[in-house]
Amino acid sequence: DTGVSQNPRHKITKRGQNVTFRCDPISEHNRLYWYRQTLGQGPEFLTYFQNEAQLEKSRLLSDRFSAERPKGSFSTLEIQRTEQGDSAMYLCASSLGGTVWGQDTQYFGPGTRLTVL
Amino acid sequence: AQKITQTQPGMFVQEKEAVTLDCTYDTSDQSYGLFWYKQPSSGEMIFLIYQGSYDEQNATEGRYSLNFQKARKSANLVISASQLGDSAMYFCAMREGFGTDKLIFGTGTRLQVFP
Numbered sequence: 001d002t003g004v005s006q007n008p009r010h011k012i013t014k015r016g017q018n019v020t021f022r023c024d025p026i027s028e029h030n031r032l033y034w035y036r037q038t039l040g041q042g043p044e045f046l047t048y049f050q051n052e053a054q055l056e057k058s059r060l061l062s063d064r065f066s067a068e069r070p071k072g073s074f075s076t077l078e079i080q081r082t083e084q085g086d087s088a089m090y091l092c093a094s095s096l097g098g099t100v101w102g103q104d105t106q107y108f109g110p111g112t113r114l115t116v117l
Numbered sequence: 118a119q120k121i122t123q124t125q126p127g128m129f130v131q132e133k134e135a136v137t138l139d140c141t142y143d144t145s146d147q148s149y150g151l152f153w154y155k156q157p158s159s160g161e162m163i164f165l166i167y168q169g170s171y172d173e174q175n176a177t178e179g180r181y182s183l184n185f186q187k188a189r190k191s192a193n194l195v196i197s198a199s200q201l202g203d204s205a206m207y208f209c210a211m212r213e214g215f216g217t218d219k220l221i222f223g224t225g226t227r228l229q230v231f232p
Contacts, residue, residue, distance in 0.1 A: 033218070033220075040224070041224055041225075042121075042208050042210070042224055042225055043162070043222050044222070045219035045220065048218055048219065055218075056217060058219070089160060091162065095218075103150070103169065104218070105152070105167060106152075106164070107164060108154070108161055108162035108164075109161065110159065110160055110161045111161065113160070
């Protein structure tokens with residue numbers, strides 16, 4: 001069973017540039033989540049999709065952030081006009097959905113580490 | 118107020134010994150779920166164990182068990198027979214109520230297992 005994959009694993013960019021990350025969920029999972037993790041902190045929720053529908057967005061997700069899951073499979077997270085404060089690990093997770101509430105376990109990918117210079 | 122509190126920034130345990138990692142949570146919902154994840158230095162979050170608010174028995178998964186005390190709002194992770202490979206960050210997380218699927222994480226506890 002292939003797990004959640006994320007690309008790239010590392011990204012270094014200059015302030016003001018746009019970056020895009022990709023997440024491929026576990027194949028039969030219809031829910032997909034994005035989290036951000038800064039040094040010394042736990043992951044913070046950004047947004048999530050059920051199939052192609054974006055169902056919830058955190059207030060952390062400023063206008064510079066946009067996420068898509070156009071065909072209900074892979075997802076992309078784009079950050080426009082990056083700032084140094086965007087430097088973090090961006091984690092993607094997926095879950096099966098449609099199970100008993102609460103037991104729908106989220107399985108995480110290896111993350112994309114973004115460094116903004 | 119913090120929703121998930123992990124008060125132990127770091128813990129040490131000798132190989133083959135048991136260790137308890139503390140987690141307290143804050144919610145007014147009756148329905149919620151509690152999760153523990155392990156994060157090795159590679160960065161990937163690995164699911165360990167789940168406890169539902171209505172579950173009457175403490176959850177167990179192999180060497181992991183969850184000491185769930187609902188009245189005290191605590192969900193401590195117990196790792197029995199620690200192994201060197203257990204050295205990692207451990208995060209407690211909660212999913213609250215209906216209508217949201219997001220997980221709220223604590224700040225984590227770094228566990229180091231020594232020979």
